[in-house]
Amino acid sequence: MVYNERIDTSGSGVVQVLLLDGSTFTVGPNSSLVIDKFVYNPKTGTGSLAASFSKGALRFVGGKLSKNEPGVRVNTPADALTVRGGVFQGIVHGPNRALFAFVYGKHLSLARGGRVSVLRTASTVFAISGAGPAQTRDMVQADADLILAALSGKKTKLAAGKGVKGKPWPYYYGISPTGPYPDQPDIRGLYYDGATTQILLNGARPVPLPDPLRPPVPQLPPTGPCNSITHC
């Protein structure tokens, strides 16, 4: 049993908390996590886990407790998350600036401002930028890069760290992750991240692989509908 165990990381520290049911919290630099309650019976595989995450970057990988109802609860300044099964990660800068990504599992729900929003499809996010409800949208590559950079203590030039006035957070230069026609961060993001530009130059960039039977041009079958006046 664990109660009120606090973990604060420094400007360069990365910590992983491993619990007896197999759950882990990986916490990036400048972060603050409290394990409010961890009670676990290894014989039955039951118990409960609740934590509070007030700032920084976090990845939670669920163990046995998250696979049972009601899941695992993580309180944040942006209100309470509940994850059932699986993996979620996120960044918290304050009550009105946070990004939570549902990576894998049954669902991730957010209780904020009196309403509960639920993500059931993997690779979707809650984006909180302002006092209103969280925006629900698909994860873009830039989100994953931003969170991994925050967890690893690295910087990324892709996003405006403190946001851009008048734009929702996170704001990614050159791409807009919202709207009916989201940009393709695979391509645009490449121009902002030196590492992935290197991938492009080394030829690892995904080339739409042509079909050897129908090279880049969709062809009618070789017989065609009609190639001869005498044979139509």
Add this chain to the structure above:
Amino acid sequence: MVGWMKWAAIALAVAGLVMGGATLGVAGDSTVAVKRLGPPDVEARREALLKQMIARPADLDLAFEYAQLSSQVGDYEAAVSTLERMLIYAPNTARLQLELGILYYRLGAYEVARSYFAQALANPNVPPEVAAQIRLYLQQLALAADPPAFSATWFSAIRWESNANAGPGTQSVTLNGIDFTLDQQSVGRSGWSALNIGTMHYAWDLKNQGDRFEFDALFYSTAYFDKELNDIDLDFFEVTLGPSFNMKRWGLDKTRVFLYGIGDLAYLGYDEYFTAPGAGVRLLTFSAERSVIDARIETRWREFDDSKDLPFNSDRSGAQTRFGATYSYYLTPGFVVTTQLYGQRENADVGYWSDWEIAFSGGFAWTFANPLWQARYPWTWQVGGGVIRRDYDDPDPTIDPFEAEEDTMWWTRTALVLPVAETWALVPQVEYRDQHSNYDIRRYDDLTTMLGVQKRF
């Protein structure tokens, strides 16, 4: 343990991972460093290892064994969190970043997988074999991850054919047992033409666990420069529309089923040639690590129109049903082999236009760095070939009252895709077709060469 000794131990453990070639996530590639245990033994061992890891979190040997066993039983989450902890002790280790990327890929978390692959490739000390593996996965991700909602292509080419009208090579043919001399117009005739092909794709996300509504359009046009061949100028339009379903809800990962309606319209020599509503079902799956299977069944109810040049064209009307599958396998990041098999049944109003068709083809596409100068984009060389066999139901009374037509066509094609900019490419292509038939008048061969420009949107 003294500071430098600890780091030496970590380095040795990670080096052991690399040298042992122990790839946790790649079945078929892995050299399993842990003795294979039966399922109950695995769980008992994992429980014991978990307790030991909590007591000794810096022991990388324990962590490695736990991650191996977790991956073995399919508990990728446990393997992921263990490797993340190892990465804390051995930061920026390309091999660990690769393994994490692979595990996230297996979980279907493609964006997170790509992030780890990018980190590993950016590592100046990334071993070449690790970099090659990462590139393979990046190629797979390009296919497995959801494509952009909108995409389009345009292709324009100048084409020369040795036998544009697919006529017999000789003026002397046998019809109904009698020798005929065909007029010049009916004999195989070479010709230059302009070819234009456009495709467009749009997918609406139904926001229902990855289901989509898909629209596809195809436009195909050939126009011959020789006035004598204008009668075979062809304009063809096809649209398909319908939902696609993410099969993960039924445990079939990276698999999608498409249901769609089809609409075809064709003009030949600028007269309406046929219209065809239809329907189809398609299965697209990337479930095996380096493989893609694309299988479909389509039916079109083709209504052919009579015209001045083709007064009996409507005899060809009827249902056309095709069922087939294409299988592609990535031998390396830049080399894919493909095979295709299909069968087709065409019903027509008259038996001599009704037929069964079966076809088999194969080929490869090889992507490689520009061999001539240091260029940003690689080239792709494709080669393909195959055979099509067609057997008609009834004899054609105008040609042979006793024997039904049987055709066998052999074809081969090669093309180069030469990107000149991110979305532009030059495409030279050569194709040869040779049709054998028991009907003289249906025998022909045709060499086609073309040079085209492709633009992707």
